[in-house]
Amino acid sequence: MTDLLIIGAGLSGLLAGVWARRQGLRTRIAATGLGATHWHAGTIDALGYLPGEDAPVRSPFAALTRLTAARPGHPYALTGEAGLREALAAFRTLLEKLGLPYGGAANPDENLLLPSPAGAPRPVYLAPAAQLAGDMSRPEPYLVVGFQALRDFYPTVIAENLTKLGFRARAEFLPIELITDRRDFSTIDLARAMDSADLSRLANALKRVAAPGERIGLPAILGLRRHGQILAALSEAVGAPIFEIPTLPPSVPGLRLTTVLREHFERDLHGRLDLGMTVTDFHAEAGRVTWVASRASARPVRHRARRFLLATGGILGGGFHSEPRGRVWETIFDLPLTAPQKRSQWFRPDFLAPEGHPVFRGGVRVGPDFRPLTLAGEPAFENLWAAGNLLADSDPISERSLEGVAIATARAAVTSLINTDV
Amino acid sequence: MFNADTWLPPEVSLDLCIKCNICVSYCPVAEATDLFPGPKYAGPQAQRFRMAGQPAPDLSVDYCSGCRVCNEVCPNDVNIMEMNARARAALVAEKGIPLRNRLLGRNELLGKVGSRAPRLANFALHNPVSRVAVDALFGIAKEAPLPRWSTTGTFVDWWEKHYPHRLISDKKVVYFHGCATMYYEPFIGKAAVAVLEHMGYEVIVPPQNCCGLPMLSNGEFKAAGKLYDNNLRKLGPLAAEGYDIVGTSTSCTLTLKEEAPHLLDRHSETTQALTHAVWDIFEWIRDHEDELPRDFIQMEMVIPYHPPCQYRAHRVGRPSMDVLALIPGVEVHESHARCCGIAGTYGYKKEKYDIAMKVGQELFSFILEEEEHHHTEFNACDSETCRWQIEHGTGQESRHPIEILAAAYGLYDLETRTTL
Numbered sequence A: 001m002t003d004l005l006i007i008g009a010g011l012s013g014l015l016a017g018v019w020a021r022r023q024g025l026r027t028r029i030a031a032t033g034l035g036a037t038h039w040h041a042g043t044i045d046a047l048g049y050l051p052g053e054d055a056p057v058r059s060p061f062a063a064l065t066r067l068t069a070a071r072p073g074h075p076y077a078l079t080g081e082a083g084l085r086e087a088l089a090a091f092r093t094l095l096e097k098l099g100l101p102y103g104g105a106a107n108p109d110e111n112l113l114l115p116s117p118a119g120a121p122r123p124v125y126l127a128p129a130a131q132l133a134g135d136m137s138r139p140e141p142y143l144v145v146g147f148q149a150l151r152d153f154y155p156t157v158i159a160e161n162l163t164k165l166g167f168r169a170r171a172e173f174l175p176i177e178l179i180t181d182r183r184d185f186s187t188i189d190l191a192r193a194m195d196s197a198d199l200s201r202l203a204n205a206l207k208r209v210a211a212p213g214e215r216i217g218l219p220a221i222l223g224l225r226r227h228g229q230i231l232a233a234l235s236e237a238v239g240a241p242i243f244e245i246p247t248l249p250p251s252v253p254g255l256r257l258t259t260v261l262r263e264h265f266e267r268d269l270h271g272r273l274d275l276g277m278t279v280t281d282f283h284a285e286a287g288r289v290t291w292v293a294s295r296a297s298a299r300p301v302r303h304r305a306r307r308f309l310l311a312t313g314g315i316l317g318g319g320f321h322s323e324p325r326g327r328v329w330e331t332i333f334d335l336p337l338t339a340p341q342k343r344s345q346w347f348r349p350d351f352l353a354p355e356g357h358p359v360f361r362g363g364v365r366v367g368p369d370f371r372p373l374t375l376a377g378e379p380a381f382e383n384l385w386a387a388g389n390l391l392a393d394s395d396p397i398s399e400r401s402l403e404g405v406a407i408a409t410a411r412a413a414v415t416s417l418i419n420t421d422v
Numbered sequence B: 001m002f003n004a005d006t007w008l009p010p011e012v013s014l015d016l017c018i019k020c021n022i023c024v025s026y027c028p029v030a031e032a033t034d035l036f037p038g039p040k041y042a043g044p045q046a047q048r049f050r051m052a053g054q055p056a057p058d059l060s061v062d063y064c065s066g067c068r069v070c071n072e073v074c075p076n077d078v079n080i081m082e083m084n085a086r087a088r089a090a091l092v093a094e095k096g097i098p099l100r101n102r103l104l105g106r107n108e109l110l111g112k113v114g115s116r117a118p119r120l121a122n123f124a125l126h127n128p129v130s131r132v133a134v135d136a137l138f139g140i141a142k143e144a145p146l147p148r149w150s151t152t153g154t155f156v157d158w159w160e161k162h163y164p165h166r167l168i169s170d171k172k173v174v175y176f177h178g179c180a181t182m183y184y185e186p187f188i189g190k191a192a193v194a195v196l197e198h199m200g201y202e203v204i205v206p207p208q209n210c211c212g213l214p215m216l217s218n219g220e221f222k223a224a225g226k227l228y229d230n231n232l233r234k235l236g237p238l239a240a241e242g243y244d245i246v247g248t249s250t251s252c253t254l255t256l257k258e259e260a261p262h263l264l265d266r267h268s269e270t271t272q273a274l275t276h277a278v279w280d281i282f283e284w285i286r287d288h289e290d291e292l293p294r295d296f297i298q299m300e301m302v303i304p305y306h307p308p309c310q311y312r313a314h315r316v317g318r319p320s321m322d323v324l325a326l327i328p329g330v331e332v333h334e335s336h337a338r339c340c341g342i343a344g345t346y347g348y349k350k351e352k353y354d355i356a357m358k359v360g361q362e363l364f365s366f367i368l369e370e371e372e373h374h375h376t377e378f379n380a381c382d383s384e385t386c387r388w389q390i391e392h393g394t395g396q397e398s399r400h401p402i403e404i405l406a407a408a409y410g411l412y413d414l415e416t417r418t419t420l
Helices: A011-022 A064-070 A075-097 A129-134 A155-164 A187-196 A199-209 A227-238 A252-268 A402-418 B010-016 B022-026 B028-032 B039-047 B069-073 B080-095 B099-105 B107-116 B118-126 B128-138 B155-165 B178-184 B186-198 B213-217 B221-240 B250-263 B269-277 B281-287 B319-324 B353-374 B384-394 B401-408
Strands: A002-007 A027-030 A112-115 A121-124 A142-147 A169-174 A215-219 A242-245 A272-274 A279-285 A288-294 A301-310 A320-322 A328-330 A384-386 B172-176 B202-204 B245-247 B278-280 B301-306 B330-334 B378-381 B397-399
Touching (some): A011 A075, A075 A252, A075 A402, A112 A129, A142 A199, A155 A169, A169 A199, A187 A252, A199 A227, A384 A402, B022 B039, B028 B353, B039 B080, B069 B080, B080 B250, B099 B107, B107 B178, B118 B128, B155 B178, B172 B186, B172 B221, B172 B250, B178 B186, B178 B384, B186 B202, B186 B401, B213 B221, B221 B245, B221 B250, B245 B250, B250 B278, B278 B281, B281 B319, B281 B401, B301 B319, B319 B330, B319 B401, B353 B384, B378 B384, B397 B401
Parallel strands (some): A002 A027, A027 A272, A142 A215, A301 A384, B172 B202, B172 B245, B301 B378
């Protein structure tokens, strides 16, 4: 008998799987496909902006009270500051162990500002080691190096925007043949090629274009399997701080994060991950979910488990269905959603409104134990929990809280479901 | 994301694509060669420019192996592989089909012809001189792992001898053997019959023919349709009577279930009845777990297991692993590899052989590491062409999980591949 069936293989689903498995639960993950981590920069955003404010948040923890005052149902109000801190620390310890270390600002209460793929400042709480030298509080001037014919990275734009912000920054281009002979390639192809490339050619080329004292920003392609060694070897050979700037998707830092979590869950912890399984149906008896069913060839497959964790994502991740007129509903259990049910109320007129768009704040309301609630405020099912960006009242886009919410709620939901007798 | 319980035709499925590139990140063929730019480009992107009466906008789709890893990882349920298969059929309609692909699509005919004089056929095909000639004349890679015809008769030759001695029971199940079991590996069918009878089922082996997959993957939709319709005539009445139809070739069962009806637009009631009757054998055994006898013998073996991409495309999880885990002493290690590379007939083609071998590398390395660490003698895989490719790529013998299950009941010898 499966102890826990997790639905969804994004950041919250994979992390919940890892944490539940490490607590000894027989855990399976079923998902339509892999989650949104491949579009993300690989960084962990905890809280970058408060609703309606233009200036980035300096310390996500110090800003929590104001956030939850404005959004009392926010997932962080449920996890509390201690829960958020503990989950982020647990994530950091885990990733260190998996060979993909993350770091943050010198003051562990504060965000870092890193250059975005457009050269704009981006408040993040934790970043992969490879992105840390991009920290805007460091003094070195920026040299942004791109590769000819790489269509998903724009050094000139980045350098121009950094210059406008008052940084010293310039751009250079190197021939793509330093990495690959392929005529057509994505960032993933380049990262794979880097795994086996002769680094000395690239290092020499970088030395030729870099001025003394500069730090070098490269597109995030520095290897998949041998990423850590490549970063270290290249920095040493060039003799300058080297860092990655995320590219347009497919995002190599996002892929690295997914890969280490997935492999840890499947290979080290012997958890089962099934992709291509879209869960569409469920059966409940006496207030308990007995099984969920996924679409398959010929006939649906039923999955029985003691506990179920819903981690299907928000409107962008696939946890919602919508109709053209604007009605939205949760895909599997038809749980009530807080999102506006009229299309005209989904968005504000201003695309970049600092308050964010109402539809992105919509989601499933959960109780303090992370069980989804009915409209009457009761747990919908005794043995159903929810985590991640499916939850109501956070706007991951305007708040820049996507990964923080995923990590903190996955951690809290797993703790709750382990401590509940079912 | 889309809550339709029915399958979406490509033109609808296309609109679900958000161009996130996850398919490109995981496509094993795009990783191995830049002759194929990736599923997103050949699939949803090019699909917008595919219109009747207009020449094909993208020729690289010929390099898609059809492994369906793209469908598997897609977070939005886009039917990318089906788009590519249809695009390939349109290419064939537009430009014609090479003789080689026509040959590879006709594995049933090749099976039949060779089985008339299997020793002669094996010699004629498998000597180095003819492999070089076949390579040069037809473009079938001389190194590729072509199967050998059975020299002890076909599966049905054996079945006719077994028929009077078969188990008679109220519980009945239909067996679909497919061409590989019929002409090359009759022992797979014997192992399947042994297990099914051990479960107390009377096995019915009706007349049947090729499922049509080799033709579908080579873009010969019309000829594949004929094969499918023939099977529908032969198996449809049994399906309508409520018999379950189980198969040991996982790509055949997938084709009968949905690949043929989807690609050939067959959506009648009889088609649906056949779809609902067909099971992969381990999917069926797992579903009938309470009827599975537990008189296993202790096996003490580690089995590196590769769930073939065609099996994963059933979206039923890992039934073979679930069932083999019940055997005391057996430890099944999953490959977590995407594809063995062969993809049906893909890896036989001269221009694609190297790509297929490169694709298979992650699986081959896994098998060889397992051999080194656990001194494994066999690996296991549910699909015949994959087993041949794995043996070719690693030098280690490969078995169907049904052979292992039969051996666990003491009904089968894994070494000699004979029923006891």
